Amino acid sequence: xxxxxxxxxxxxxxxxxxxxxxxxxxxxxxxxxxxxxxxxxxxxxxxxxxxxxxxxxxxxxxxxxxxxxxxxxxx
Ligand code: SF4
Ligand code: SF4
Numbered sequence: 001x002x003x004x005x006x007x008x009x010x011x012x013x014x015x016x017x018x019x020x021x022x023x024x025x026x027x028x029x030x031x032x033x034x035x036x037x038x039x040x041x042x043x044x045x046x047x048x049x050x051x052x053x054x055x056x057x058x059x060x061x062x063x064x065x066x067x068x069x070x071x072x073x074x075x
Pocket of ligand 2: 033
């Protein structure tokens with residue numbers, strides 16, 4: 001599960017472009033992660049301002065290093 005963890009988003013659209021399953025909606029002043037996200041973490045990895053993070057089932061944020069490791073494993 002991916003969460004929006006702060007208000008740093010500058011709406012660059014990188015996360016939307018990289019998502020392989022079209023699971024991110026970008027509105028004028030917010031982004032929304034849709035339920036069919038497959039937790040690939042590409043969006044976490046590419047976000048230049050660390051606005052997105054993966055969360056476990058209890059809503060705890062997982063370290064960014066995990067996103068980088070997972071993306072590296074599939075690249
Ligand atoms: S990549 Fe980051 S800064 Fe850009 S739109 Fe997505 S969440 Fe916002
Ligand atoms: S984790 Fe992957 S599937 Fe989920 S919103 Fe981010 S890029 Fe899309």
